[in-house]
Amino acid sequence: MIRPIAGDEAPITTRRPGAVDLFMFSGASWLLHRIHYDAPFTVEHEGHPGLLIHGPLQGVYLVGVAESWLGELARLESISYRHSGPAFLGDELQCGGRVITVDDKGVDLELWARKQDGTLTTSGRARMTWLS
Amino acid sequence: MALIDDAARSWAAREHPVFEFEVGRNDIARYARAIGSEDARHYDRAAAREAGYADVLAPTTFPYAIRMHAATLVAPDRLEVDGSPTADVPPLDTRRAMAGETTIELGAPIVAGDVITVRKRVADLYEKEGRSGPMAFVVMEFVFTNQRDEVVATERFTRIYR
Numbered sequence: 001m002i003r004p005i006a007g008d009e010a011p012i013t014t015r016r017p018g019a020v021d022l023f024m025f026s027g028a029s030w031l032l033h034r035i036h037y038d039a040p041f042t043v044e045h046e047g048h049p050g051l052l053i054h055g056p057l058q059g060v061y062l063v064g065v066a067e068s069w070l071g072e073l074a075r076l077e078s079i080s081y082r083h084s085g086p087a088f089l090g091d092e093l094q095c096g097g098r099v100i101t102v103d104d105k106g107v108d109l110e111l112w113a114r115k116q117d118g119t120l121t122t123s124g125r126a127r128m129t130w131l132s
Numbered sequence: 133m134a135l136i137d138d139a140a141r142s143w144a145a146r147e148h149p150v151f152e153f154e155v156g157r158n159d160i161a162r163y164a165r166a167i168g169s170e171d172a173r174h175y176d177r178a179a180a181r182e183a184g185y186a187d188v189l190a191p192t193t194f195p196y197a198i199r200m201h202a203a204t205l206v207a208p209d210r211l212e213v214d215g216s217p218t219a220d221v222p223p224l225d226t227r228r229a230m231a232g233e234t235t236i237e238l239g240a241p242i243v244a245g246d247v248i249t250v251r252k253r254v255a256d257l258y259e260k261e262g263r264s265g266p267m268a269f270v271v272m273e274f275v276f277t278n279q280r281d282e283v284v285a286t287e288r289f290t291r292i293y294r
Contacts, residue, residue, distance in 0.1 A: 021168070024165065024166035025166045025167065027166065028162045028165070028197060029163070029166070029197040032204050033214060034215045041214070046214070055231045056196050059196075059234060060167045060193045063192050064169075067192065075238075076192055077237070078237045081234055083230075
């Protein structure tokens with residue numbers, strides 16, 4: 001694999017976590033917030049249309065975009081991301097990334113997750129350093 | 133009207149217990165399955181060793197699971213009705229909380245057998261005037277170190293209250 005150049009885009013990864021996936025992420029992280037597994041509570045008490053896809057799980061998806069694309073060449077050094085809107089059970093997230101700059105030591109990336117209608121749910125930046 | 137008062141400031145300044153997480157192979161496998169990873173280095177010791185690690189390798193985002201255990205592996209009476217840990221709820225006269233920015237810096241890799249210590253503090257507490265009134269920003273910082281005192285990760289996480 002050759003090093004990417006500015007503007008190169010990662011292959012889009014499509015994620016559509018089901019109820020079991022949401023539960024597994026809550027369980028494995030010991031994240032007890034009910035809006036990720038208790039649908040009646042989430043709808044009736046919190047006023048959401050359905051179970052929410054965890055923000056940190058979307059962070060995992062962004063890390064996955066960077067690592068599955070460039071992990072053979074570089075190691076993730078840092079990532080920062082923020083959420084701009086909720087994603088719910090049943091939503092399909094298109095996760096992608098693009099090279100912003102490349103230098104001798106590594107690469108800076110822009111990363112994002114969008115819903116099927118194009119709405120941005122999570123966006124961020126990452127720095128990866130070349131392995132050799 | 134100011135949201136952040138002396139009670140909120142002393143809440144932010146309080147000491148948090150240090151938490152130790154002994155990383156087992158099953159913890160790593162469970163978390164790796166939960167994020168849908170098929171990477172053999174998370175499940176198979178031989179594959180991890182071939183890749184240069186002493187034992188199975190934790191996924192990059194595993195520190196998040198460690199710091200959630202630190203916050204929520206508590207007695208049920210220390211949880212709010214929505215499942216969030218009472219100790220993390222600031223004394224603010226607000227109705228809604230939202231996640232703000234998360235920043236993670238990674239250091240040494242985490243492998244099975246490591247003992248990870250997580251130290252938590254409120255790194256910043258400030259407020260801004262938003263369109264719908266004042267908003268308070270709570271910046272939590274988590275520093276993760278291993279048994280050799282190497283930093284494996286640092287996370288800063290902002291929660292916004294309004």
